[in-house]
Amino acid sequence: xxxxxxxxxxxxxxxxxxxxxxxxxxxxxxxxxxxxxxxxxxxxxxxxxxxxxxxxxxxxxxxxxxxxxxxxxxxxxxxxxxxxxxxxxxxxxxxxxxxxxxxxxxxxxxxxxxxxxxxxxxxxxxxxxxxxxxxxxxxxxxxxxxxxxxxxxxxxxxxxxxxxxxxxxxxxxxxxxxxxxxxxxxxxxxxxxxxxxxxxxxxxxxxxxxxxxxxxxxxxxxxxxxxxxxxxxxxxxxxxxxxxxxxxxxxxxxxxxxxxxxxxxxxxxxxxxxxxxxxxxxxxxxxxxxxxxxxxxxxxxxxxxxxxxxxxxxxxxxxxxxxxxxxxxxxxxxxxxxxxxxxxxxxxxxxxxxxxxxxxxxxxxxxxxxxxxxxxxxx
Amino acid sequence: xxxxxxxxxxxxxxxxxxxxxxxxxxxxxxxxxxxxxxxxxxxxxxxxxxxxxxxxxxxxxxxxxxxxxxxxxxxxxxxxxxxxxxxxxxxxxxxxxxxxxxxxxxxxxxxxxxxxxxxxxxxxxxxxxxxxxxxxxxxxxxxxxxxxxxxxxxxxxxxxxxxxxxxxxxxxxxxxxxxxxxxxxxxxxxxxxxxxxxxxxxxxxxxxxxxxxxxxxxxxxxxxxxxxxxxxxxxxx
Numbered sequence: 001x002x003x004x005x006x007x008x009x010x011x012x013x014x015x016x017x018x019x020x021x022x023x024x025x026x027x028x029x030x031x032x033x034x035x036x037x038x039x040x041x042x043x044x045x046x047x048x049x050x051x052x053x054x055x056x057x058x059x060x061x062x063x064x065x066x067x068x069x070x071x072x073x074x075x076x077x078x079x080x081x082x083x084x085x086x087x088x089x090x091x092x093x094x095x096x097x098x099x100x101x102x103x104x105x106x107x108x109x110x111x112x113x114x115x116x117x118x119x120x121x122x123x124x125x126x127x128x129x130x131x132x133x134x135x136x137x138x139x140x141x142x143x144x145x146x147x148x149x150x151x152x153x154x155x156x157x158x159x160x161x162x163x164x165x166x167x168x169x170x171x172x173x174x175x176x177x178x179x180x181x182x183x184x185x186x187x188x189x190x191x192x193x194x195x196x197x198x199x200x201x202x203x204x205x206x207x208x209x210x211x212x213x214x215x216x217x218x219x220x221x222x223x224x225x226x227x228x229x230x231x232x233x234x235x236x237x238x239x240x241x242x243x244x245x246x247x248x249x250x251x252x253x254x255x256x257x258x259x260x261x262x263x264x265x266x267x268x269x270x271x272x273x274x275x276x277x278x279x280x281x282x283x284x285x286x287x288x289x290x291x292x293x294x295x296x297x298x299x300x301x302x303x304x305x306x307x308x309x310x311x312x313x314x315x316x317x318x319x320x321x322x323x324x325x326x327x328x329x330x331x332x333x334x335x336x337x338x339x340x341x342x343x344x345x346x347x348x349x350x351x352x353x354x355x356x357x358x359x360x361x362x363x364x365x366x367x368x369x370x371x372x373x374x375x376x377x378x379x
Numbered sequence: 380x381x382x383x384x385x386x387x388x389x390x391x392x393x394x395x396x397x398x399x400x401x402x403x404x405x406x407x408x409x410x411x412x413x414x415x416x417x418x419x420x421x422x423x424x425x426x427x428x429x430x431x432x433x434x435x436x437x438x439x440x441x442x443x444x445x446x447x448x449x450x451x452x453x454x455x456x457x458x459x460x461x462x463x464x465x466x467x468x469x470x471x472x473x474x475x476x477x478x479x480x481x482x483x484x485x486x487x488x489x490x491x492x493x494x495x496x497x498x499x500x501x502x503x504x505x506x507x508x509x510x511x512x513x514x515x516x517x518x519x520x521x522x523x524x525x526x527x528x529x530x531x532x533x534x535x536x537x538x539x540x541x542x543x544x545x546x547x548x549x550x551x552x553x554x555x556x557x558x559x560x561x562x563x564x565x566x567x568x569x570x571x572x573x574x575x576x577x578x579x580x581x582x583x584x585x586x587x588x589x590x591x592x593x594x595x596x597x598x599x600x601x602x603x604x605x606x607x608x609x610x611x612x613x614x615x616x
Contacts, residue, residue, distance in 0.1 A: 006428070013420030017413070029393040 049277035276362040284359055284366055292371075295349035296378045298342030300335070307331055309340035311347055312370045317363045319353035328370060343373040394562070401559040402537045408530030408563050415519045416570035422512045423577040430584050433464050433509065437591060440465045464505060464588075465595050471501040472599055480610075491604050498596040506589045513581055520575035527567020534560025 276284070310328040313321060325347045327340055359366065398409060443453065444465075454473040457466050475497045479490045538556020542548060 006432075007425040009421035009423070009425030009428070010417075012424045013417050016420060017417050025394050029395075 049279060052277040052279075053275050276359070276365050280359070280362070281365070284355070287356070288353060288369075288371070291350050291353055292346050292373070293378050295346040296342065296373075297345065298339060298375055298378075300339065300375060305333075305336065307333070307336045307339070308372045308374050309336075309343040310370055310372045311343055312368070313347060315353065315355075315363075315367045315369070317360055317367075319355035321347075321351050322367070339373075339375060342375075346373070347371075397555070397559045397562055400555060401534060401562070405530045405534045405537075405559060405563050408526055408533070409566050412523060412526055412530075412563070412566040412570050415523060416566070416573075419516055419519050419570060419574040419577070422515055423573065423581075426509075426513070426577075426581050429509065430581070430588070433588060436466065437464045437588075440469070441595070444469070463508075465592060467505060468498055468501045468592060468596055469599060471497050472596075472603060476603060476606075490607055491600075494603050495600050498600055502589065502592045502596055505592055506585060509585045509588055513578060513585070516574040516578035516581070520571050520578055523567045523571030523574065524564070525567070527564040527571075530563025530567070531560040534563060 307329070309331075312326045312328055314323045316322045325344055327344060329340075331337055331340060355366075398406065401409070450473065454470065454477075457470050458474070462470050472494050475494050476490070479493070535557055538553060538560065541556065542553055545552060
């Protein structure tokens with residue numbers, strides 16, 4: 001295209017474009033920069049306590065039924081009376097209601113030396129079996145109780161726990177007597193004590209049998225409830241009971257929990273459970289130590305030996321001892337034995353521990369404790 | 380430091396660097412579109428000037444034509460230099476007229492038809508002169524955006540491939556390529572929009588001019604036709 005005066009288009013256009021391009025280059029050379037917008041990261045603040053409590057479960061776990069395994073519940077806790085569950089029938093030893101009642105009364109007696117805590121369980125059972133033969137449901141606890149009153153010294157174990165449990169229902173006892181032992185009625189006061197013995201004796205046998213099959217055991221009991229049992233009464237030895245009771249233990253080794261069955265496999269909505277945070281645990285430990293130190297009257301040392309008395313304690317929710325403290329590592333050295341004794345004394349002396357209510361939700365975690373007393377640290 | 384920045388140093392974002400970093404296809408598209416834009420504006424400027432000149436000349440000629448001067452005189456004046464628009468129509472028709480009379484014994488029978496033909500040809504020539512290159516505007520107007528879009532698609536394609544290669548989706552890595560690609564579309568639109576507007580406007584101008592030429596041709600041929608009839612009557616008489 002020739003450039004002529006008449007057609008200056010090319011020149012004009014080229015010039016205009018060049019100008020425009022130059023202007024653009026200058027104007028857009030440094031584009032406006034956005035302020036550095038940092039990406040917002042959602043941050044959730046949790047306390048160390050919350051973190052330590054995290055216990056997320058499996059989302060797709062089978063839903064556990066809120067069934068309470070009755071097992072061992074009773075000795076330590078006051079649970080609401082749980083309705084007998086299907087499972088309860090299988091386990092002979094579990095009469096839920098009586099066990100619960102035992103707890104409250106038991107507190108007072110707990111401090112007295114009781115060789116065996118489990119003693120409580122067996123007595124309720126015989127009554128359970130008795131109830132079935134009797135058309136009118138009498139309360140089972142009475143027999144043991146009757147025994148308790150007349151001869152408290154003979155059987156210290158059943159007494160403490162049951163004596164009080166039964167206390168509220170004295171009127172019902174008379175009903176049982178007429179039916180089971182019509183012949184003995186003539187001497188009301190002396191017989192009640194004897195009756196329990198018969199039963200306890202039977203219990204021993206029953207215990208042996210129950211494991212084999214529970215169903216057969218029950219029918220077998222009925223015939224014996226009468227005179228036959230009386231004969232064996234004379235042979236009865238209180239020590240035998242404890243032996244028998246010991247055998248009973250393995251039947252119910254289930255965990256003793258305040259809440260019996262926890263749906264452990266299912267995560268809760270929040271993913272946290274009632275678990276004591278480490279810092280709470282520390283606080284509780286130091287709290288307890290502090291109290292024991294006040295009750296600590298031993299001024300020796302461990303004498304360079306590595307022996308430190310270890311005492312296993314079981315608490316009630318209110319902080320008192322649910323059972324006699326047990327020295328885990330008895331020693332034959334008399335010097336060290338005194339140390340152990342001092343530890344036991346300290347534990348007993350501080351018996352109702354003052355446990356702040358903030359720890360009560362975690363009772364499960366501190367109800368059983370094994371404490372090691374190091375004399376060097378106790379002063 | 381952000382790993383993305385380590386991986387790909389942030390490209391400069393000036394127009395020039397955008398052009399330099401673009402792939403060669405996109406560069407070609409950009410250059411082509413820029414050239415098209417220059418050409419379009421060349422045509423626009425030239426045509427605008429041409430139309431203005433043409434309109435002025437036609438106004439001037441009509442004024443002279445209807446001023447009552449003798450056609451012979453007007454013809455001698457105009458035929459001396461190249462003419463445009465109506466003047467060229469007038470000159471062409473007068474030349475044909477004169478040739479018919481110069482030849483001795485020429486008949487008037489076909490003269491009217493010949494003059495009309497000559498006028499038509501002249502109109503066509505004039506319109507063609509006005510219309511020339513207008514189709515370039517139309518082409519740029521319609522094809523420009525597509526060409527720009529092609530550059531954009533190509534550029535984005537390239538930048539996505541480099542994203543895939545670098546396995547880094549940080550916006551800082553993606554942005555320069557996309558900006559380059561979009562720049563092609565911007566240039567395409569920059570060229571196409573004025574071209575479209577100018578084409579429509581000039582198409583209208585050409586049509587107006589053509590109508591004016593045709594109406595003049597009709598009038599002029601009517602005048603010549605009257606003259607022919609007079610001459611024929613004179614001869615017959």
